[in-house]
Amino acid sequence: MLTWLADFSHLFSPFNLFRYLTFRTIGAAGTGLFFVFFFGPTIISALRLKQGKGQPIRADGPQSHLLTKKGTPTMGGLMILSGLVVSALLWANLESPYVWIVLFVTIGFGAIGFYDDYLKVTKQSDRGFSGRSRLACEFAIALVACWAMVHVGGVGATSLAVPFINGFVLDLGWGFLIFGAFVIVAFGNAVNLTDGLDGLAIVPVMIGAATLGLIAYLVGNLFFARYLGINHVPHAGDLVVVCGALIGAGVGFLWFNAPPAQIFMGDTGSLALGGLLGAIAVAIKHEIVLAIVGGLFVVEALSVIVQVASFKMTGKRVFRMAPIHHHFEQLGWSEPQIVMRFWIVAFVLAMVGLSTLKLR
Numbered sequence: 001m002l003t004w005l006a007d008f009s010h011l012f013s014p015f016n017l018f019r020y021l022t023f024r025t026i027g028a029a030g031t032g033l034f035f036v037f038f039f040g041p042t043i044i045s046a047l048r049l050k051q052g053k054g055q056p057i058r059a060d061g062p063q064s065h066l067l068t069k070k071g072t073p074t075m076g077g078l079m080i081l082s083g084l085v086v087s088a089l090l091w092a093n094l095e096s097p098y099v100w101i102v103l104f105v106t107i108g109f110g111a112i113g114f115y116d117d118y119l120k121v122t123k124q125s126d127r128g129f130s131g132r133s134r135l136a137c138e139f140a141i142a143l144v145a146c147w148a149m150v151h152v153g154g155v156g157a158t159s160l161a162v163p164f165i166n167g168f169v170l171d172l173g174w175g176f177l178i179f180g181a182f183v184i185v186a187f188g189n190a191v192n193l194t195d196g197l198d199g200l201a202i203v204p205v206m207i208g209a210a211t212l213g214l215i216a217y218l219v220g221n222l223f224f225a226r227y228l229g230i231n232h233v234p235h236a237g238d239l240v241v242v243c244g245a246l247i248g249a250g251v252g253f254l255w256f257n258a259p260p261a262q263i264f265m266g267d268t269g270s271l272a273l274g275g276l277l278g279a280i281a282v283a284i285k286h287e288i289v290l291a292i293v294g295g296l297f298v299v300e301a302l303s304v305i306v307q308v309a310s311f312k313m314t315g316k317r318v319f320r321m322a323p324i325h326h327h328f329e330q331l332g333w334s335e336p337q338i339v340m341r342f343w344i345v346a347f348v349l350a351m352v353g354l355s356t357l358k359l360r
Contacts, residue, residue, distance in 0.1 A: 002027075003093050021217060021237055024091040028241045029248035031087035036079050036252025043082075044256060044263050047073040051121050072261055075117045076253060077269020080202075081110050083249035088242045096238040097152040101145050102279045103242070108141035109188050109275035113267030138188060142181035142275070149283055150176065153233070161231050161285040163292075163356040169231070183287045184278035190297035191274030192267055193304055193323045198259040200325060200339045204296050204346035205273045206250040211293045211350040212280045213243030218357070219284045228357050231285040239280050246276065259336060293353035296346045300324055 002018055009016035017023040051073045085103060092099045116129040150157045158176035159169040172179055195201035218224040220237025253269075256262045274297070281290035291298055300323045307322035320330035328338050 001090050001092075001094060021240055024093075024241050025213070025244035028087045028091035028245040029251075031090060032083040032245045032248030032250075033252045034248075035083035035086055036249050037255065039082070040079050040252060040256050043079050044073065044076075047075055047078075047263065051075075072264055074121065074264040074266035075114065075268045076257065076263035076265045077110060077113060077267070077272055079256075079263070080246075080249045080253045080265070080269050081106065081272055083252060084242075084245045087245040087248060091245070092241040093238045096235040097148065098233075098236050098283045099238050099242060101148050101152075102239060102276060102283065104148075105141060105145045105184060105279040106272050106276040109138060110268055110272035112137050112141075113192070113269065113271035116271075117266040117268050135185065138185045138271075138275070139181055142184040142279075143177055145184065145279055146177045146180035146282065149180065152235075156231065159231070159285065160287065163286075163289055180282040180287070183282055183290065184275055186301070187278035187281070187290065187294060187297065188271045188274035190294070190301035191277070192270040194297050194300040194325070195265050195270040196323060196325055197335050197339055198261040199254060199257050200342060201265060201270055201273075202250050202254050202257060203339075203343045204294070205277065206247045207343075207346045207350045208277050208290075208294050208297075209243040209246045209250070211353055212277060212284070212286070212290070213240040213247075214354070215286055215289070215357070216240045216243065216280060216284050219286075230357065233284055236284050239283060242276075243280070246273070259339070289353050289356050292356065293350050295349040295352075296342055303327070 003024070004018075005015045006018040007015075009019075085107065088099065088103060094100070112129070112134060116134065119129060156169070156171075158173055159171050160176070160179065161169050191201055191205060194204070215230075216236050216239040218228060219230060219233045220235065220239070222232050222234075225232035253265070257265065277290065277294065281287050303319055303324035304322045306318050310316060310318045319327040321327050325338050325342065329335070333341075
């Protein structure tokens with residue numbers, strides 16, 4: 001929205017800064033951070049007043065959580081999403097269709113997560129929205145988003161870029177809609193499964209956003225895209241501003257979510273942020289790289305799948321508890337140890353994901 005100020009740079013030369021993605025990304029991050037810092041305490045107080053007993057804790061989860069996390073309010077994702085959306089709308093170039101598509105997925109998934117959190121809080125149960133109904137809604141939103149990406153993407157919009165091989169792409173045709181929707185939904189739920197300890201999900205999400213934001217900047221620039229041998233996606237560069245807004249809002253949220261958490265992200269935040277990262281990866285043609293950068297989330301989701309499949313087929317569990325962060329809790333790792341070590345893993349995987357830009 002503020003990009004229009006660049007048109008008046010002949011009257012006031014500093015307005016020319018609004019032409020630059022780097023400046024607007026920093027502005028978006030600062031705005032998101034300030035918004036969450038300023039309004040965060042009010043939002044937390046309101047949610048605590050409305051929710052009373054806070055988020056219900058899994059009865060089959062670690063027993064320590066029943067003591068340390070009981071009564072903590074949820075739906076903290078509202079803090080992140082409000083800061084993210086406000087700052088993105090202020091600083092991004094709203095003529096970019098990808099900004100609107102990604103925000104559509106983010107808000108849509110956030111609404112689904114909010115309804116799920118609302119049911120859990122009002123019923124005081126860890127079971128919320130019906131799994132099948134929830135997935136159906138998520139796929140509907142993701143399919144619309146992928147159709148819009150194909151519509152605005154032009155030639156190559158239905159292709160899948162393969163990292164490590166320069167110029168090699170697979171044209172999926174209309175099958176791209178199913179593939180893209182799967183990536184968005186799968187990543188949304190993977191982040192949702194990871195959000196089980198104070199601060200565990202938000203930092204890897206910010207690391208993923210920083211990585212995808214850098215790739216979006218390069219993909220949106222024809223010169224850099226040709227130099228690196230990656231797909232050029234016109235108008236995708238402004239997604240780095242959205243990522244900046246997420247990082248700023250995420251840092252603000254972490255201030256309140258750091259152990260012991262004053263508020264939980266809830267499905268409102270985790271589902272929305274995972275969907276956002278998935279949508280950006282699909283938009284910039286780096287779906288496979290997302291699986292590397294977000295490898296921590298992938299492992300968390302796979303641990304649940306393996307645990308459920310093993311128990312149904314053999315009656316035995318592979319892990320002491322799933323998702324895998326609870327397995328390490330059962331092994332005796334403290335919560336700060338798990339969180340910090342998982343952050344380190346997320347950072348290393350992000351570096352590996354970035355290396356694919358030159359390994360082609």
